[in-house]
Amino acid sequence: MQRNNGNGVLAMGLSGGQIISSSGAYLIGGNSMDGSAPHSAAQATRASPATNLADEFSCSPQLQWLLDNYETAEGVSLPRSTLYNHYLRHCQEQKLDPVNAASFGKLIRSIFMGLRTRRLGTRGNSKYHYYGIRVKPDSPLNRLQEDMQYMALRQQPVQQKQRYCRLGQTFLGKSLETITLPEFVELDLGEPVEGVGPEDVKALQTLYREHCEAILDVVVNLQFNLIENLWQTFWRYSPSSSVEGATITENSGMSEIEGRLPRTTLILLCRNEAVLKWMNTCDHLMYQALVEILIPDVLRPIPSALTQAIRNFAKNLEGWLTNAMSSIPQRMIQTKVSAVSAFAQTLRRYTSLNHLAQAARAVLQNTSQINQMLSDLNRVDFANVQEQASWVCQCEEGLVQRLEQDFKATLQQQSSLEQWAAWLDNVVTQMLKPYEDKPTLPKAARQFLLKWSFYSSMVIRDLTLRSAASFGSFHLIRLLYDEYMFYLVEHRVAQATGETPIGVMGEVKTVCVAQHEL
Numbered sequence: 001m002q003r004n005n006g007n008g009v010l011a012m013g014l015s016g017g018q019i020i021s022s023s024g025a026y027l028i029g030g031n032s033m034d035g036s037a038p039h040s041a042a043q044a045t046r047a048s049p050a051t052n053l054a055d056e057f058s059c060s061p062q063l064q065w066l067l068d069n070y071e072t073a074e075g076v077s078l079p080r081s082t083l084y085n086h087y088l089r090h091c092q093e094q095k096l097d098p099v100n101a102a103s104f105g106k107l108i109r110s111i112f113m114g115l116r117t118r119r120l121g122t123r124g125n126s127k128y129h130y131y132g133i134r135v136k137p138d139s140p141l142n143r144l145q146e147d148m149q150y151m152a153l154r155q156q157p158v159q160q161k162q163r164y165c166r167l168g169q170t171f172l173g174k175s176l177e178t179i180t181l182p183e184f185v186e187l188d189l190g191e192p193v194e195g196v197g198p199e200d201v202k203a204l205q206t207l208y209r210e211h212c213e214a215i216l217d218v219v220v221n222l223q224f225n226l227i228e229n230l231w232q233t234f235w236r237y238s239p240s241s242s243v244e245g246a247t248i249t250e251n252s253g254m255s256e257i258e259g260r261l262p263r264t265t266l267i268l269l270c271r272n273e274a275v276l277k278w279m280n281t282c283d284h285l286m287y288q289a290l291v292e293i294l295i296p297d298v299l300r301p302i303p304s305a306l307t308q309a310i311r312n313f314a315k316n317l318e319g320w321l322t323n324a325m326s327s328i329p330q331r332m333i334q335t336k337v338s339a340v341s342a343f344a345q346t347l348r349r350y351t352s353l354n355h356l357a358q359a360a361r362a363v364l365q366n367t368s369q370i371n372q373m374l375s376d377l378n379r380v381d382f383a384n385v386q387e388q389a390s391w392v393c394q395c396e397e398g399l400v401q402r403l404e405q406d407f408k409a410t411l412q413q414q415s416s417l418e419q420w421a422a423w424l425d426n427v428v429t430q431m432l433k434p435y436e437d438k439p440t441l442p443k444a445a446r447q448f449l450l451k452w453s454f455y456s457s458m459v460i461r462d463l464t465l466r467s468a469a470s471f472g473s474f475h476l477i478r479l480l481y482d483e484y485m486f487y488l489v490e491h492r493v494a495q496a497t498g499e500t501p502i503g504v505m506g507e508v509k510t511v512c513v514a515q516h517e518l
Contacts, residue, residue: 061094061096062087062090062091062096063111065090066087066107066108066111067111068136068139069086069135069136069139069140069141070083070112070133070134070135070136070139071133071134071136072112072113072114072115072132072133073132073133073134074132076131076132076133076134077118077129077130077131077132077133077134078129078130078133078134078135079128079129079130080101080105080117080128080129080130081128083108083130083133084101084104084105086141087104108130108133112130112132112133114132115130115131115132115133116130116131116132117129117130117131118131179216179220179289179293180216181209181212181213181216181285181286181289182285182289184205184208184209184212184281184282184285185278185281185282186205187201187204187205187274187275187278188274188278189201189272189274189275190274193268193269193272194268195264195265195268196265196268196269196272200261200265200269201269203260203261204261204266204269204275206260207234207257207260207261208234208279208282211230211234212282212286214230215227215230215286215290216286216289216290216293218230219290219293219294220293222306222309224309224312224313224316227313227317227320228316228320228323228324231320231321231324231325232323232324233254233257234257234324235324235325235327235328236254236257236258236263236266236327237323237324237325237326237327238327267328267329270328270329270331270332271329271331271332275332276331276332276335279332279335279336280335280338280339281503283336283339283340283343284339284342284499284500284502284503285500287339287340287342287343287346287500287502288500288501288502288503290343291343291346291347291350291501291502294306294310294347295310295347295350295351295354298350298353298354298357298484298487299354299357299417299418299421300354301354301358302351302354307351307354307355310347310351311347311348311351313347314343314344314345314347314348314351315344317340317341317343317344318337318340318341318344321336321337321340322337339502342502342503342505343502345505346501346502346505349483349486349487350487352483353480353483353484353487356476356479356480356483357417357480357484359476359480360417360476360477360480361417363473363476363477364414364415364416364417364420364477365416367414369470369473370411370412370414372469372470372473373411373470373473373474374408374411374412375470376463376466376468376469376470376471376474377408377411377463377474378408379466379468380459380462380463380466381462382400382401382404382459384462385455385458385459385462386400386401388458389454389455389458392454393451393454393455395451395455400455403427406423410423420481421484424481424484424485424488425488427485428448428485428488428489428492431444431448432444432445432448432489432492436496437496441492441493441496441497442493442496442497445489445492445493446489448489449485449486449489452482452485453482456478456481456482459474459478460474460475460478490504490505
């Protein structure tokens with residue numbers, strides 16, 4: 001008798017025996033295949049440990065998990081430790097009691113026949129591998145392996161950066177050796193500053209460039225915790241120094257910097273308005289480069305471990321910098337914190353946008369959900385929406401109708417996330433085209449964002465009042481499209497004003513701080 005359990009595993013009853021097979025993996029348990037009686041106690045004693053273990057697991061969810069996630073394949077291998085770690089993680093998630101590594105190895109061999117063990121790797125760094133087995137292409141373990149590999153390989157000393165070019169090409173879309181900071185503008189004090197010579201200005205430029213390149217190196221290698229140390233070294237931080245005249249704690253890095261630019265001279269330069277503006281410009285260029293390194297494409301999936309690491313990094317930035325600059329003049333602290341705050345906010349926004357994009361991707365690929373959304377959208381009273389919004393937004397009626405029809409057509413075509421992104425980009429282009437090369441473009445861009453948000457909220461309200469079945473899908477899509485519109489407009493304004501997107505956000509932060517102080 002044969003039956004399929006619905007999971008691609010074929011179970012065959014043979015006189016009380018059982019064969020479970022999946023993708024070339026076989027487990028034989030119970031009675032013998034010739035229909036003889038069950039094994040006697042003596043026979044059971046003589047049975048191999050692997051067979052007994054296989055019998056024990058023949059109907060367990062752990063066996064099913066192995067068959068669901070692994071398959072035999074020629075010419076491939078898996079480290080024994082990796083496979084066992086996957087198993088331990090599964091047991092932890094399912095609250096199961098795991099067997100030890102030796103028993104697990106016997107179980108693997110009893111399920112996946114013909115496996116060989118090989119020691120692979122360089123001398124002194126080799127590991128035992130199972131040869132002839134791999135993770136199934138559709139297994140969620142592939143994502144887990146990707147995350148672990150990404151974090152493990154990238155958490156390495158700065159000096160080993162050249163080893164990770166291939167990894168950079170995979171996750172960052174470019175070779176790490178090609179990642180460099182843009183050139184900084186020259187520092188011009190304008191008027192002489194008492195106690196500061198031309199050699200001091202040159203030393204500040206050189207040291208700050210080296211400092212920013214060091215930050216780039218540690219970010220490229222995801223060694224985020226070293227940023228605080230770099231800041232403390234450059235700004236001559238000492239736990240005992242809460243006033244300007246305090247003694248600097250000696251360390252090799254700080255002593256070397258002190259020899260090239262004394263702390264007293266650094267303090268004088270930090271009070272100069274030209275230095276404040278120059279350093280702010282440099283920071284915007286550096287932080288923009290870091291954003292593009294960490295999140296080169298806001299729509300492309302990012303490993304979950306990296307997303308969490310970036311968000312934790314953003315959370316700590318402002319505190320690290322404020323603490324490191326505790327003995328620096330307040331105006332310089334405000335300037336630096338304003339830039340790093342814009343950087344942290346951008347990282348948070350882009351990782352949130354990326355998370356929304358991956359959630360929305362699943363909705364946009366679901367035909368039944370798209371059909372339901374179309375059905376619900378066709379019931380929305382857009383004439384009423386336009387009538388209510390016209391007084392606030394004062395938009396041309398024909399323009400709103402065109403956007404409505406374009407949106408429905410794009411939805412009906414079951415467009416991919418990337419196609420929707422292109423549509424949104426085209427909408428921004430159309431809306432801002434009349435303001436190209438005009439100083440009013442930033443204001444027009446802000447007004448467009450407000451109007452877009454108002455219209456979309458009116459549509460969501462109508463769907464809510466009608467208890468639309470696809471309300472959840474529309475809410476998710478609306479969140480994504482609003483956030484992506486902000487992203488597009490931010491970049492258009494930056495391009496039009498010759499600023500970086502970080503610089504645009506930094507200006508907003510500076511204005512908010514100034515208004516708060518007033």
